[in-house]
Amino acid sequence: MGRIALEGIRKSFGTVDVIHGIDLEIGEGELVVFVGPSGCGKSTLLRLIAGLDQPTSGKIEIDGVDVTRKGAADRGLAMVFQSYALYPHMTVRQNLSFGLENARMPKAEIDQRVEEAARMLDIGELLTRRPTQLSGGQRQRVAIGRAIVRNPTAFLLDEPLSNLDAELRGTMRAELAALHARLATTMIYVTHDQIEAMTLADRIVVLRKGRIEQVDTPLNLYNRPQNLFVAGFIGAPNMNFFVTEAKSGRAALPGGAEVVLDHAGPVTIGIRPQHLRLAQDSERAIAAKVHLVEALGAETVVHASAEGAGSILTVLEGQPLIERGAEIRLAFDDENIHAFDADGQRIG
Amino acid sequence: MARFGETVGRVATLPLVLIARAFDPVLRLWQRGTGTGGMVAFFLLPNMAIFGVFVIIPLVLNFVYSLTGGTNILLGDRSFIGFGQYGRLLECGNYLQPLTCREDQFWTAVRNTSLFVLFQVSLMVCVSMITALILNRNIAGRGFFRAVFFFPVLLSPVVVGLIWRWILQRQGLMNLIVTNLGFDPVVWLNDRFFAFAAAIGVSTWAHMGFYTLILLAGLQAIPKDLYEAAEMDATPPARVFWRITLPLLGPNLAVVLVLALIRGVQIFDEAYVLTGGGPGTSTLFLTQYIYEVGFASFLRNPGLAAAASILMGLVLVVLTLIQLGLSRRAERGNTR
Ligand SMILES: Nc1ncnc2c1ncn2[C@@H]1O[C@H](COP(=O)(O)OP(=O)(O)OP(=O)(O)O)[C@@H](O)[C@H]1O
Ligand SMILES: [Mg+2]
DSSP states (O other): OOEEEEEEEEETTEEEEEEEEEEEEEOOOOEEEOOSSTTTTTTHHHHHHSSSOOOOEEEEEETTTEEETTTTGTTEEEEEEEEEEOOTTTTHHHHHHHHHHHOOOHHHHHHHHHHHHHHHHOOOGTTTTTTTGSSSSHHHHHHHHHHHHOOEEEEEEEEETTSOOOOHHHHHHHHHHHHHHHHEOOOOOOOSSSSHHHHOSSSSEEETTTTTEEEEEEHHHHHHHHHHHHHSSSSSSSOEEEEEEETTTTEEEEGGOOOESOOOOOEEEEGGGOOOOEEETTOEEEEEEEEEEEEOOEEOOOOOTTTTTTEEEEEEEEEOOOOOOEEEEOOOOGGEEEOOTSSSSBBO | OOOHHHHHHHHHHHHHHHHHHHHHHHHHHHHHHHHHHHHHHHHOOOOHHIIIIIIIIHHHHHHHHEEEEEEOOGGGGGGOTHHHHHHHHBBBBBBTGGGGGHHHHHHHHHHHOOOOHHHHHHHHHHHHHHHHHHSSSOOOTTTHHHHHHHHHHHSOOHHHHHHHHHHHHSSHHHHHHHTTTOOOOOOOGGGGGHHHHHEEEEEEEEHHHHHHHHHHHHHHHSOHHHHHHHHTTHHHHHHHIHHHHHHHHHHHHHHHHHHHHHHHHEEEEEHHHEEEEESSSTOOOOOHHHIIIISTTOOOOHHHHHHHHHHHHHHHHHHHHHHHHHHHHHHHHTTT
């Protein structure tokens, strides 16, 4: 239960094409996260799956059944809205039981499910309150509770934590992960927070301008980004890019360092800030001049610039003594190099 | 371009600026005398003066008149008789049968007005609710229809009454349709039932745009995502209406109800032009009764009319207090 398949999904609002052909298979019990820059179509795609919007073309299947032309009510999915969308005139209990009453479930069973969800989410005390009498985090729980009681085939969550403060977001993230482990129900989770995506997801779908850039596990996305966009989008701070030319199996980086590359023509070499370190004497290295040092305690972020390469970000462990204006040499290992061709596609 | 606009603006506001300049010394003097607090009074004064002259003083005068007797219109020529006029109005064998009352016309008017309010307000709330619900949907030409329903509100009640009298008269539009359909023409406004129904229908048509607007504003204030949540919850449409739309529209609906009640009790101009109270006294309403007793009938009795209007005023005060309370609650509801 909870297999969702998208086939050639397109969506236009009037003359504006928002989603340009999405194919995606989501497995039973999987937690899939949609990430991408603002306006890339994450919410739109989620609403298409929910049935709140109709795709312009393409097919949506849930557990092998074509639901493309079915309304939201007939898809058996539950959604948690960014705004929570709790019914303001109903108590928490009524909010939770509303959907079950629609299904004409016996009162006793409704009560039992509501109690169970309330216990799971620790909102038992709040059942008689109205949404206006709740804090942001409590409303969030109620919104999730409203989805849980219906025992849906899959949960759809649109940036559920974005209205919470950083600390609460951390706790709720952990709770959501625990909840998913416990319910083992398929979840599709929209966010633009990388940490949420990396920590929660079984697989991440990276979207850009209505297209899928890459679908993979969090670590694969980090370790083997398939193109420049994903390489730049995943990981914080952003990956350093060096635009250069590959000739006779080699590409030169600023400061004379060379990397071996089975390619010819223009290439972009990417190295994550965490994968640069201060070089030993004779080691192959990029030469750069420091113009800002941010000491964070556990790590030190060094902003430097190399001739012909613009700025280079380095995250060094601990608290090395580096001063502004110093000349440094940054070494790296071959296995941490990402190379992309002129079209931005990964080489090797 | 911007320069040009500025110049035009400056020239256009010049008269205002000059007037303000002229007032300036006066204001300065006043402020020196009273402090900033006194300025509030200064700016409120013009409006309070108008309110006093046209509302407060007539109200008091009206009450004084209701305590006097005779047919003279000037207060100086009238004799003080205490609450006699009220006694006369309220003297009755059985309030449900106007003919057993001393002022049978008054009680006929009370009965007619009550019936009118009952039916007209119910009709008004239903019709404007349904219209608002339809206009709130994404239908083609929505703006046009909104204008169509609001247009009668802009018409003078007398014009409304005249239009419908022409439509409903013996050789009017309605009878043209009726005869073309093969029926005999009806003299609509000579029929007790039809005349009363016409008064209800016409006044509803004339004012529904206003109430529709209030309800429409309320409907649009309901967040869209609540409806989407309800859709995800597989809520049947009827239940969406009863459990989500209606409760969230409650404050607006209450305001509409009470406003319609207040205006219903005061019904006069369009009904008077339409039916003149007839046939007989079948569409005689309270305001018309007061007007006729006080000014229009041969044996006019200003004191009696004043007493009747005070009684009607009391009813309106109660309704207005309810309305104020409700709209205050609505306000609190909206700022949640
Ligand atoms: N109803 C609509 N009519 C027209 N354009 C729309 C509509 N809804 C969304 N769009 C457009 O579709 C694009 C994708 O919107 P969407 O809300 O899916 O983005 P998103 O990825 O969720 O962004 P965010 O992270 O900011 O929430 C945007 O360019 C938006 O302007
Ligand atoms: Mg969004």
